[in-house]
Amino acid sequence: xxxxxGLGDVYKRQLLKGAIVTADAVTAVSPTYAQExxxxxxxxxxxxxxxxxxxxxxxxxxxxxxxxxDPSRDKSLAAAYSxxxxxxxxxxxxxxxxxxxxxxxxxxxxxxxxxxxxxxxGLDLVKGGVDNIMTYSNAQFVVLGSGDWxxxxxxxxxxxxxxxxxxxxxxxxxxLARKIYGGSxxxxxxxxxxxxxxxxxxxxxxGSIPVVRETGGLKDSITDSGDGKGNGFxxxxxxxxxxxxxxxxxxxxxxxxxxxxxxxxxRAMACDNSWGRSANDYIRLYKQLINS
Numbered sequence: 533x534x535x536x537x538g539l540g541d542v543y544k545r546q547l548l549k550g551a552i553v554t555a556d557a558v559t560a561v562s563p564t565y566a567q568e569x570x571x572x573x574x575x576x577x578x579x580x581x582x583x584x585x586x587x588x589x590x591x592x593x594x595x596x597x598x599x600x601x602d603p604s605r606d607k608s609l610a611a612a613y614s615x616x617x618x619x620x621x622x623x624x625x626x627x628x629x630x631x632x633x634x635x636x637x638x639x640x641x642x643x644x645x646x647x648x649x650x651x652x653x654g655l656d657l658v659k660g661g662v663d664n665i666m667t668y669s670n671a672q673f674v675v676l677g678s679g680d681w682x683x684x685x686x687x688x689x690x691x692x693x694x695x696x697x698x699x700x701x702x703x704x705x706x707x708l709a710r711k712i713y714g715g716s717x718x719x720x721x722x723x724x725x726x727x728x729x730x731x732x733x734x735x736x737x738x739g740s741i742p743v744v745r746e747t748g749g750l751k752d753s754i755t756d757s758g759d760g761k762g763n764g765f766x767x768x769x770x771x772x773x774x775x776x777x778x779x780x781x782x783x784x785x786x787x788x789x790x791x792x793x794x795x796x797x798x799r800a801m802a803c804d805n806s807w808g809r810s811a812n813d814y815i816r817l818y819k820q821l822i823n824s
Contacts (some may be wrong), residue, residue, distance in 0.1 A: 538768035549581050556588065556821050559814075561728035563591030567616040574725065590638030592814055593752050595807035601713075601737045603801075608710040613739075615801040618794065621714065621739055628715030634672050635696045640784040643671045643779070644716035644740060646709050646731055649679030649687075654745060659686055660766040660772035661779070664695050667785045678713055714737035717793075718782045720776045722767075726750050733805040736763060739797040743769065743778050753805065755783070763800045 552558050560566035566589050568574040569582045582589065604614040605620070610627035613620030622638060629636045643665070647653045665671060673694070675687050678745045687700040701708060712809075713719070719735035728749035732742040736753075743763035744750040755762035758781075765782045767774040786793050 538643075540733060545577055552578070552581055552585055557817060558585055558589050559817070560589070560591045562593045564751045565748040566750060567723075567725045568593065570647045590817055591752070592810055592817070593749055593805075594730065595810040596730055596737065596805050598806045601710075602607045602747070603714055603738050604665045606710055606714065608707045609714045610711075610787065613714075614809060615739075615798045618739065618797065621797075623716070624714040625712070626715075628674075628711055629672075632674060632699045632701070633696065634674075637672075638723050639787075641669075641671045641718055641783050641784075642674060642721055643718045644674045644676075644712050644722060645720050646676045646704075647721070649675075649683035652681070652724045654724055654775070655683045656724075656768070657722045657770065657772045658720070661776045662690050662698075663778055665779060666690075666697060669780065671697075671718075671783050673698045674701070674712055674716060675699070676704065676709055678703050701760030708740075709710055713740055716740045717786055718743060718779070720779065721745075721750060721752070721765040723750060724770055728758045729753070732764075736800045736805065739801045741765070741782060741796060741800055743767075743775075743782050745775070755805075756776045757796055758810075763796070763803055769793075 554752055560569055569585060569589070570812055572579045575582050579767035603609060604612050606612070609624050611620035613624070626636060626641060628640060628642065649655060662673065665673065678684065684702060690698045691700045717740060719732065719740040719742045721729065721732050722765055723729065723743055723745055726748040732744055732750055733755055735742050742754050742765060745753045746766050746768045754766055755765040756766045757764060759774070765778040767778040785796070
């Protein structure tokens, strides 16, 4: 069986190689990931092929359903809100704190993760940084997900260590995920690799400011707000300290100026991550192929 699976992988790669070489254009799910595919870590044996066809390699960022993910009409939330009226988000935060047994503190930032608990989601960095976050900030931390036993056990230990401030919700409950998006202030996504990523887009839609590592679609959809123009906080290297620097920058921004944070939330919620944007990119590429 092991040999059969190995041969199956070889055949799949050969078929994929044939499709890539003969196609008029090759698309990846984000511009940055299209470039990353030229390197061995991301291409899984096809890096030389991707380098060969780089002239016809394009990245089109995925989108989300902007009507499905809409806090102004989401029935999962305790209260509706929009960029023009954020009062409901405060109510959603209070409701989330009550539901999860967190201390009910309206001015305390809630840091959230909604993710599969696997290594490539950056959980090694999180393991190395949780104690620092809980010790040197006033943040509360919510994790929703399931996966590898190692990470599930670690987050259970953190919940016991920081009662009322850290909560692990095992499994994946879509309604609870929406409540977390709606009630949280900061959304952590420190992925080792992320071809596109959708969670950061949903977080933007709900005004939960993303902290992400600059890889794949995370780099293409989130820009650092250090210049006053971005929609989140980013870091480059896969390093716990770099992640912590960005997390603490986000927490500081939240605590330092409520007016400044409100502007950041409004800017995040105004981002266009619709499939309409993605579709237009595909249409432009198709027209280029026809004209050539």
